[in-house]
Amino acid sequence: MKISHNxxxxxxxxxxxxxxFFPALWILFTALKSETELAHIPITWLPQAPTLANFISAxxxxxxxxxxxxxxxxxxxxxxxxxxxxACAAYALVRLxxxxxxxxxxxxxxVSMFPLIALMVPLFQIFRxxxxxxxxxxxxxxxxxxxxxxxxxxxxxxxQDIPADxxxxxxxxxxxxxxxxxxxxxxxxxxxxxxxxxxxxxxxWDEFLLALTINTRLSMRTLPVGITLYQSEYAxxxxxxxxxLVIAIVPVSLLIALFQDRVVGGLTQGGLKx
Amino acid sequence: MALSELERSERRLGYLLLLPAVLLLATIxxxxxxxxxxxxxxxxxxxxxxxxxxxxxxxxYARAFADHQLLESALATILLTVxxxxxxLVTGLALALLADxxxxxxxxxxLALLMPWMLPLVFVGLVFHWFFxxxxxxxxxxxxxxxxxxxxxxxxxxxxxxxxxxxxxxxxSAFVAMILLAGLQSIPKYLYEAAEIDGAGTLTKFRYIxxxxxxxxxxxxxxxxxxxxxxxxxxxxxxxxxGPGNSTETLAMFVRKTSIDFLDxxxxxxxxxxxxxxxxxxxxxxxxxxxRDAPEG
Numbered sequence: 176m177k178i179s180h181n182x183x184x185x186x187x188x189x190x191x192x193x194x195x196f197f198p199a200l201w202i203l204f205t206a207l208k209s210e211t212e213l214a215h216i217p218i219t220w221l222p223q224a225p226t227l228a229n230f231i232s233a234x235x236x237x238x239x240x241x242x243x244x245x246x247x248x249x250x251x252x253x254x255x256x257x258x259x260x261x262a263c264a265a266y267a268l269v270r271l272x273x274x275x276x277x278x279x280x281x282x283x284x285x286v287s288m289f290p291l292i293a294l295m296v297p298l299f300q301i302f303r304x305x306x307x308x309x310x311x312x313x314x315x316x317x318x319x320x321x322x323x324x325x326x327x328x329x330x331x332x333x334x335q336d337i338p339a340d341x342x343x344x345x346x347x348x349x350x351x352x353x354x355x356x357x358x359x360x361x362x363x364x365x366x367x368x369x370x371x372x373x374x375x376x377x378x379x380w381d382e383f384l385l386a387l388t389i390n391t392r393l394s395m396r397t398l399p400v401g402i403t404l405y406q407s408e409y410a411x412x413x414x415x416x417x418x419x420l421v422i423a424i425v426p427v428s429l430l431i432a433l434f435q436d437r438v439v440g441g442l443t444q445g446g447l448k449x
Numbered sequence: 450m451a452l453s454e455l456e457r458s459e460r461r462l463g464y465l466l467l468l469p470a471v472l473l474l475a476t477i478x479x480x481x482x483x484x485x486x487x488x489x490x491x492x493x494x495x496x497x498x499x500x501x502x503x504x505x506x507x508x509x510y511a512r513a514f515a516d517h518q519l520l521e522s523a524l525a526t527i528l529l530t531v532x533x534x535x536x537x538l539v540t541g542l543a544l545a546l547l548a549d550x551x552x553x554x555x556x557x558x559x560l561a562l563l564m565p566w567m568l569p570l571v572f573v574g575l576v577f578h579w580f581f582x583x584x585x586x587x588x589x590x591x592x593x594x595x596x597x598x599x600x601x602x603x604x605x606x607x608x609x610x611x612x613x614x615x616x617x618x619x620x621x622s623a624f625v626a627m628i629l630l631a632g633l634q635s636i637p638k639y640l641y642e643a644a645e646i647d648g649a650g651t652l653t654k655f656r657y658i659x660x661x662x663x664x665x666x667x668x669x670x671x672x673x674x675x676x677x678x679x680x681x682x683x684x685x686x687x688x689x690x691x692g693p694g695n696s697t698e699t700l701a702m703f704v705r706k707t708s709i710d711f712l713d714x715x716x717x718x719x720x721x722x723x724x725x726x727x728x729x730x731x732x733x734x735x736x737x738x739x740x741r742d743a744p745e746g
Contacts, residue, residue: 187547188558194544195561198568198576198619201587205579218590260469271463279467281736286478288673288732290680292701293725296708296717297481297488320477323470352462381569383683384701388709399571403687406575413579420572431567432560439559442566442624443631 199424206230206418213414229418233405236412239419241394242401248311249386249397250379253318257375258368260319261326266356268327269334270342287324291384299388309392317385322375329374329441333367334360370441373434380427398423482725489719495712502715509719519720521695522703528610529685529699530678533617538671540618541625542663548626549633562630565623574687577616578603581688606696609689613697616684621677625670632666633659672735679728700724 205213206229207222233239264283268276298317299308307313337360345355361368386397396404402423405416431438489509491502513519544562551558565573580588581602589599602608640658649657682701685691691698691706698706704724708717 184550184552187550188554191544191547191551191558191561194619195564195623198573198580199564201580202576213585216584217593218585218587220587256469256473260473263466263468264470267463267466271459271466273460273463273467279470282474283470284736285729285732286474288676288728288735289478290701290721290724290728292680292682292704293485293721293728294478294481296704296714296721297485298477299709300488300714301481301484316473317477320473323473327470352459377567383569383571383686384705388705399569399683402575403571406578411585413582413585416575417579420575424568424572428564428567431563435556435559435563438563439627439631442627 199428202417202420202424205414206421208414210414229414230422232415233419233422236415237401237404237419238394239401239422242396242398243423245311245390245395245401246380246398249314249318250376252311252315253322253379254372254375256315256319257322257326258372261323261371261375262330262361262364262368264323265327265330265334266360269331270339283324283327286320291321295385295388298385302389307389309390309395311395313389314379314382314386314397317389318379318382321382322378325374325378325441326371329371330364330367333364333370337363366437369434370437373430373438374441377427377431377438485718485725486722488714489722491715491718493713493715493718497715499712499714505715509716510723512716513719513723518695518698518703519700522698522700525610525697526679526681526700529614529617529681530675532610532614533621534671534674534678536614537618537621537625537674538667540622541670542629542667544622544626545629545633546659548630562623562626565620566627568620570620570683571687573616573620574684577612577619577684578688581612603689604693606693609693609697613685613688616688617678617681620684621674625674628666628670629663632663636662669735672731676728676731676735679724679731 204220204222207225207227208219209224209226209228212219212223264279267273268279294317302308302313307316341359341363342352342355345359346352350358381399382397383399386400390396390400393404402416402419405412405419488502490504490506492505492508493499493502497503548558548562568576580586583589583599583601583604586602588602593599600608602612636659640662641654644654644658680701681699682705685697685699686702689697691702700720701724704717704720707713707720711717
């Protein structure tokens, strides 16, 4: 009984590990292979003579650093806006009894399920007339809205757990409502703000459809779109594509691995695009 | 009933705090959707010139209902949804049940579960494209090593569908697994203990305790996945770009091609409006469930 249970546990652990990590491992293996080794048939699984040449090509064939910088700027900018607007809204919805509360919540939930394509078509035209195509703002603004629902929902559940008495006490001691918000609620909800920020950042970092359409100038491309460019310009450049993928994946994976509990908690609370 | 001074100032503050969110929603969602629906009643393409829309009433919608390509892309989208949503649900449930068995190394196991979720959709598409490469891909390598013949994965419609579905299932089952794992871990242990005392086996416990207790989480995951599946774009774009022919072109790909590549904004807007209506209908079903599950708000 004991042994068979152990077998099940080990089997489960191995299955999950292989399922989760194999594609990432294959990306890395491919990135480390030379062009001659790659063309070898039958294919090798482990790289026989690992080389960093593909990483050098990844940076020289396309402006990979620029793509990364663009992604960071767009993701960071939209995260700041989404968390700020989401925190304000969440606080108003939790603490201040205002009419129209249900409407705001339903709108937010509806936006989280919104078909992006229905937003992309009009935004492309509007941004064209406002000269927002090929600018950071052209992506920061829509990404802020895409992350607004999850930020608001995550922060609502955090604010609900902060006892109102703490704020009342601060207000009796002479704080204004805003003062209490700043001195009591914000410090206590740092974990919630961190969770919301992580989810918003990942949301923006991953987005493809709008980035593909709104920022078409090479110097304004974000990582997800930029990485598809290696493939279309050179036919069999898989090792270089995979090297670029490694560069694109590692920083965010580390961030998520580091703050895993926050991400999982936020995911199961807020509901998020899969 | 008159409001007290305090209540009035609270309300003012409340509206002030809601302002950033409402402004964002109004400018980036509400106005564009209004603009979308308005444009859908106009002819606005390269023939009219992009500055001179011509009002044509419901002509774009009439065209949509007679459009073969729309029908084909709708069928492709439905097929991908029908294949990938139930499969991702079953795979996600299996992963969650497996993960629930592993008590040690929780951090590592959860990281493995999160991996597919944290890879951007388009990266998943690229990696699976490479997996299914005819000459150098690992899938054909395994097939050949097993004594089978290599398959033209992404250049035959049926196999391309399977390849794309596998990529989508791998990617989306991670999200399902996270939701269901949280659901599994909230099932009270005493239910299982009581069942064991009554002599229930593993299957009986699964059938009569686990599944019914997971029902709400499964429903949420199911509806959520269905709605996002209707919007599928990134993975087929990276794997086949709609090919071979137009066989794996999804609705979102067709709408984007019409409006951005062919600059037919009037017709593209009508198509996007139809997708919007379909999606919102599905979402209203979802909202009903969410509101029923959540005691407040």
